[in-house]
Amino acid sequence: MSLVENLFHSSLGKKVAAKVGLPESPTLRRGRVGPLGEILLAELPGGGVVAATLAAIGVTPGVPLRDTPDSRTPDEKGRPQPPRYERRPGALVIDATGVRTIAALEDLRQVLRPIMKRLERSGRVIVVATDARDVNGLEAKAVAQGIDGINRTVAKELREGATANLIVVRADAQPGDLASTLSFLLQGRSAFVDGQTWRVAPCKPGDTVDADYDPARPFAGRIVVVTGAARGIGAAIAATFARDGAGIVVVDIPAAGDALAAVANDLRGSALQLDITAPDAGERIAAHVAQVHGPHARIWAIVHNAGITRDRLLANLDEAQWGAVLHVNLGAEIAMNEVLLTDRPGGGGLGERSRIVGIASTSGVAGNKGQTNYAASKAGVMGLVWAESAALADRPTTINAVAPGFIETDMTAAIPFVQREVFRRTNSLSQGGLPVDVAETIAYLCDPASGGVDGQVVRVCGQNLVGA
């Protein structure tokens, strides 16, 4: 910690920070822990799928208060106030799947207003709406986008670590398709996912959960490969999958082999020292999996976490720095997917039913000064997700990406303090995320019950201003 940083974290420093308008960072609820307070369900007219989903995950919701003119009471100055929750609710889930008109948006306002200042710390607002493609008429399509604006703003106005996210569902999505997503959003696993919107569709044929599926250990008996896993976010991803029952294969460059071995041994997994840009990288991953787990074993999920930066302003960027970043962050991923998706004689590739997750970045979404190469590679990862999910339409394999914002790692610890503090604070949660936040999101995307989440890029950024 630098001197400035020490000062900043002292009590005097905190007072000064508060005076100059830097908000105190709330401590986020994390892990497989649900809200403390009541979970409320606002089922707006035409809805229904959310109630069934909550029932499926064992939640019995309460009924939210509504802000209508006759429900208001005057305060001491005589100003009308919305109805007040006596006990702070833990979450408000809004089933807006039936909302098609501008008038119906009023229902959202009615249920949201009383909760804005009463939601518990790390509380949740979850809006479920219907995909604009599945509604008819100009107004309905416009309203669908309007809900997105509501979500993003609510996320910014919520305080004390509370988040808001919007899930758009395809019209024929079933409660089973939505369960893993609602469970993820309600729990602490989604702590640093805020102000985001992503889509849940009906899962593809052959991607339904097995009878022995245990949502608390969803990866029991499954093999998960994580690249770039020697340290930082990669190690956290591996640890999270191991917690949830997976057999772990961690991959990193030979030069990081000692840290990699420590991660593997700690998680009772295995380590593969491999430069993923090697032409036979995919084959070697498959061969390693077959060697450790047997020729009949298949990879359930591969997380393409390995990535490098070679930051330079474009004015100073040469072909080596350009090429290396694109090769590692994007080219290798495309090549490995191709090999692993093809069944090979020796076994060890991705299963017919499987999960692929790439790592995008807010730099890829919004661009970032000094990171042309990195932004290209990370935007490319998003493009790959969209294209490859379409290509895999007939196979029960999903491909998604996460886009981390400012995450506290060894790499970000190297950023000068003032700059780092600005990065940390310019999001709705007033803090940097932790590697585990990225890991939890990836694990959710890889959940056997997340077959309906495909071709999505989920930002884990605390609703960072960058690229919002």
Add this chain to the structure above:
Amino acid sequence: MAEVLYPDLPAGGPLLLRSLVRVGGRPRRVSALPPTVVRVRGHRQDVARLARYDEVCGYTLRDAVSPTWIHVLTFGLQLALMSQRDFPFGLAGLVHVSNDMTLLAPIHVADPLDLSVRASGLAPHRRGATFDLLGEAQVDGQVVWQGRSTYLARGVAVPGEPEPRMRAKDPGVRDSQAWRLPADLGRRYAAVSGDVNPIHLSALAARAFGFPSMIVHGMWTHARALAALEGRLGTTYRVAVDFTKPIPLPGRVGFAAQEDGDGIRFAVRSRSGTACLLGDVTHP
């Protein structure tokens, strides 16, 4: 024949020191050696001392002892003999020039030893006179060890002309070992052998006796060479050495040995290749 019987081995140190300081009163011309025999009966060997001796010399501590160890046991008797009033040579200035021992039967550490020493073989030498101290060890009445230590008394005249002696031959092969001799080696060997001659103990004392530096005991060098041949000696053998050049301490020397039909010839050489000790082991 006069016989002096000691109850046990006389301590070498006091005898040696007394003899060294007694310079006057010895004849410059000698024609005969007294017929005295000095003797100890039933000497019980000290295992702890043997262990220290073996360690200093590089021997493996084992029940069957080396002939050089028996020599060390007789050293006190040698001094006792030379301290007799009628012995014509003082110890100061005596040089141990060669040694010849025969192990007639294996001697074990548990064997009580009857040890005796007498003088013999007075002979002219180009630098003075030589004489032999003949040692003998018996176990149960059987002679098991015989030793002949030849000393040179410089500047002493005896009747007759010096005769050329047969000297041990160089083995004629390259050094196969290198020994590093630490500065305290003389003190360590003195402690186990009883030979506390100051020329082995301190550089200052050595210079007082005319040496440029401390030198190691010749019998250490002999013992170390025999230790290097351990395993190739057999149970009975004769070993003869010539001390051809003093070895300064601290120092480094090479060792060479060559086996042929007659036995083993060996040499300890200085770094420049000069022989300091030449010897051979034969099986008579």
Add this chain to the structure above:
Amino acid sequence: MTERTAVIVGGNRIPFVKAGGAYAQASSIAMLSAALDGLVARFGLAGTTIGEVVAGAVLKHSRDINLTREAVLGSALSPHTPACDLQQACGTGLEAVIYAANKIRLGQADTAIAGGVDSASDAPIVVGEGLRRALLRANRSRTLPQRLAALSSLRPADLMPVPPAVVEPRTGLSMGESQALTNARWEISREAQDELALTSHQRLADAWDSGFFDDLVTPYLKVTRDGLLRPDTTLEKLAKLKPVFGGAHGTMTAGNSTALTDGAAVVLLADRGYADAHHWPALASVVDAQVAATDYVTGEEDLLLAPTRALPVLLERQGMTLADFDVIEIHEAFAGTVLATLAAWEKSGLGTVDRAKLNVLGSSLAAGHPFAATGGRIVATTAKRLHQCGPGSRGLISICAAGGIGVVAILEGC
């Protein structure tokens, strides 16, 4: 009992570094644990029990009395994994592999890890003889006055520590001085030695660059490659070095002699059936081995040429000749050792070694030589190389050791 075959499944080592370098603070136990942990991670063995782990060190502290077991306990292996220390000077690593293979073949173990470690940086320093004896005497004393008397016998010189001797106790000659005698006897030229050293560096550098060691080495303490490797050395540079052994006209330099090195290496072995059942790769099988020794004390034989005595016995028993091998590994204690070994094999009628098959991935001159770790390095390298050559390919390993010991072994590619 059905026929059992001991196969080498894989290996792992930490990069070797010069003594006093990056591992100067690392103990033998720590380095061996690191090598084990890398192997465990590679094969996903964390928490599992291995039949036996056998390893050793040449320079051994008295506290390392149970070195291998301590390293196992410090590793990710199950604490139920038994261990055994074994020591045969520089033959330790290979002898450990032979021990493990024999146990597997006899059905006394299904799996085993064999290897070795050495730290020339952390070599044991012993107290002088005077202090040692005084302390022992004081320890035996019953009363305080006795104890004080024992300690008062100490002299200042007794307090000087004594570093471990790197000389043969029976000849007083260091390895290098012994090899200098051998070089003179076999007329090994400076040029031939320098050429061999250069080849070793070039081949090891190529092997690193090609990624050959990606699954054989795990970095340790920020070291990712062998620290003694000089990929850019040249004959000219080697020719400029001053002789260090054999006098002013000696032919042995720091360039064609191995340096004191720190490192650790281990090899995973298993019964063939067990390996197949557990989908472990079988790189090569351990076919046979032979140990022999020379009568170097007399000066009539060479300290480091015992493989010349071991090899004829082994070849005779297996009905093989030198021409039957696709890979030949002769430990490069000194460049002269390899050249004299080749000359001696030739002279004794064993035939000529095709230099293109010799130490093809570099050897100790370039990698360094942490005494007991060298065997594990060579076995793992040879096994992987034979696996690349294909089933039925044959490899010969020859290691010379202090005390005039030589170990040779035959591996067959799977």
